[in-house]
Amino acid sequence: MTKKLERSNDRVLGGVCAGFAEYMDFDPVAVRLGYAALTLFTAFAGIPFYIVAWIIMPEKNAISNL
Numbered sequence: 205m206t207k208k209l210e211r212s213n214d215r216v217l218g219g220v221c222a223g224f225a226e227y228m229d230f231d232p233v234a235v236r237l238g239y240a241a242l243t244l245f246t247a248f249a250g251i252p253f254y255i256v257a258w259i260i261m262p263e264k265n266a267i268s269n270l
Contacts, residue, residue: 211261218258 212222214232221239225232243250 209261210264211258213264218254219263220254220257220261223261223264 207227209227210223211219212226212232213219214222214226216222216236221236222232224230225235228235239250239254243254
């Protein structure tokens with residue numbers, strides 16, 4: 205089975221960071237902290253990225269909900 209990049213059900217806001225963490229086999233807390241740090245150090249440039257990823261990434265098990 206191939207891995208898919210999709211938003212996680214283990215979500216704080218939209219499930220984007222947890223989805224990336226599951227895809228890369230990382231700890232979701234570490235990915236969230238890294239994202240927060242990068243967002244702060246890049247003058248909040250990570251916020252538009254998060255919004256776009258939230259819109260583009262499919263929700264986990266979205267096909268079974270049809």
